[in-house]
Amino acid sequence: MIYYLLRSRLDGNYLVAHLQPSDSGYLLLFREDFEALSYVNAHAGEVAHKFAVESIPNSQLSPLMKRWGFHGVGIVQDPLVPRVEFLAQPS
Numbered sequence: 001m002i003y004y005l006l007r008s009r010l011d012g013n014y015l016v017a018h019l020q021p022s023d024s025g026y027l028l029l030f031r032e033d034f035e036a037l038s039y040v041n042a043h044a045g046e047v048a049h050k051f052a053v054e055s056i057p058n059s060q061l062s063p064l065m066k067r068w069g070f071h072g073v074g075i076v077q078d079p080l081v082p083r084v085e086f087l088a089q090p091s
Helices: 033-050 058-068
Strands: 002-008 026-029 051-057 072-078 083-088
Touching (some): 002 033
Parallel strands (some): 026 072
């Protein structure tokens, strides 16, 4: 399976959700590239041009999460509402 991510063109950081200020964040994943674009255009249209969509195969997701220290992932089910399913990474 391929997932799509939003990454800042300015500093290279990925778009994450912080459920608590103390956590390292949940990496937001999208099932389709157009869903990522819909999400950023709907909820941050004024800065949408500052993000790029990247694809990542499922096999590379765990190494990326470890390298960046994310707490888990947030799989966006509906980019317009938004509806997100959060999954914590096992310790």
